[in-house]
Amino acid sequence: MATLGLSPDDKDAVETFRRDVVDPSMTHLVIIDFWAEWCGPCKALGPVLEKVAEDYASKGVKLVKIDVDANKFIAAQFQVRSIPTVYAMFQGQLAADLTSARTESQLKAMLDQLLKQLPIQSDDAAQEAELEPLIAMAEQVLGEGDATRALSIYDQLAEMAPDHAVIAAGRARALVALDRLDEAEAALAAMPEDAAKAPEVARARSALDLARSATPVADLSGLAAKVAGDPDDHASAMELAGGQMAAGDRDAAAETLLRSIDTDKDWNEGAARQQLLKLFEAVGLEDPWVSAQRRKLSAILFG
Known part of the structure; x- marks a missing residue:
């Protein structure tokens, strides 16, 4: 915004705008709210803008309110013909017209979209x-x-x-x-x-x-022998898996659950599979151990 040939008041307005809006926009997304004291819709929208700006301050959003009566030259430069008019500026350039957003949810949706696209330096x-x-x-x-x-x-x-x-x-x-x-x-x-x-x-x-x-089991080896002798005893298999998990032996617990699933996938509405999936999630779905166990489960279910 050039200042050559401007009146002293207009020069002051330009310098103030540069300091309050343009300079912060180098690193932040600045919301510019053109308003006036006599404007009813401005008074309704103002608190919404202020709340959203406060909520998004840590994301790098800043609100600057410009009274069009006190800043006629600045309003003219932005061709403001009606108010409220709301713009978003980043790095000295207008990034979006936010005037159509009149509710908190609408404004946040537009800001979220902008923040995904712009390299904002947020807290x-x-x-x-x-x-x-x-x-x-x-x-x-x-x-x-x-x-x-x-x-x-x-x-x-x-x-x-x-x-x-x-x-x-x-x-x-x-x-x-x-x-x-x-x-x-x-x-x-x-x-x-x-x-x-x-x-x-x-x-x-x-x-x-x-x-x-995962309830501790006093005699894991005895329970393991019982399950090995009767593969259809799924209740004991679930108890064994719980005891193995309580003992911190996830490998043995996974093998017990996989054998139960292999014998009867649908027992008790797929209880063994549900327990195994919980184990996967608890360990972490990106863990290599989980990937290896998932392949075993897939081979049983779809092999």
């Missing part, structure tokens, strides 16, 4: 980059069997990001590994609705369900 992205190696360390420690240390790491991470789904789910799995099942259940129940839909949370819930159903 969320910066925090995620900081947390990623720490989460990986906690996962490694938990995978190595040191649940106490893993829980300590997850507790520290939870202080940094209280509503982070992956952290909350990992912490719950650490609690399950320590047999603190009620605490794990309470932690999962307290998660925000959106975070609770994450696949990592489903993994934690499966781990909790398995832990509750």
Whole structure:
């Protein structure tokens, strides 16, 4: 926006616009709300814009309100003919016309689409980059069997990001590994609705369900012999698999469940298959061990 030949007031308006809108737009998505005190629809839309901007602040969104009566030159430059007029600017260029969005859901849908397309420097992205190696360390420690240390790491991470789904789910799995099942259940129940839909949370819930159903068996070898002698005794096979899981022997538990499925896929509405799938989810669907067991299951079901 050139200032050559402009009046002092217009020059001030341009400099203010550059400082408040253009410069922040180099790294943020700036919502520009052209409004006026006498405009009824502007007063109705204003609180919606303010709430959404606050909700999306950590995603790199900033709201700037421009009174068209006090900034006639700026409004003219943007050819504002009616108000409210709402634009989105990124890196000094108009990225979208948001004027048609009059509800919170409509505005959020448009912003979500823009944020997917533009390289916005958001606080969320910066925090995620900081947390990623720490989460990986906690996962490694938990995978190595040191649940106490893993829980300590997850507790520290939870202080940094209280509503982070992956952290909350990992912490719950650490609690399950320590047999603190009620605490794990309470932690999962307290998660925000959106975070609770994450696949990592489903993994934690499966781990909790398995832990509750995995009852220790005093004589595993005796129960194993009983199941081997009567392959149709699926109830005992399920008990054996639970005991093997309680003992931390996932290989033996998977083999027991696979043999039960091979004998009768439909017993008790596919209970053995459901339990095996829970085991897969608890271990982690991307784990190589799960991939190997899945191939065995597929061979039984479709071979």
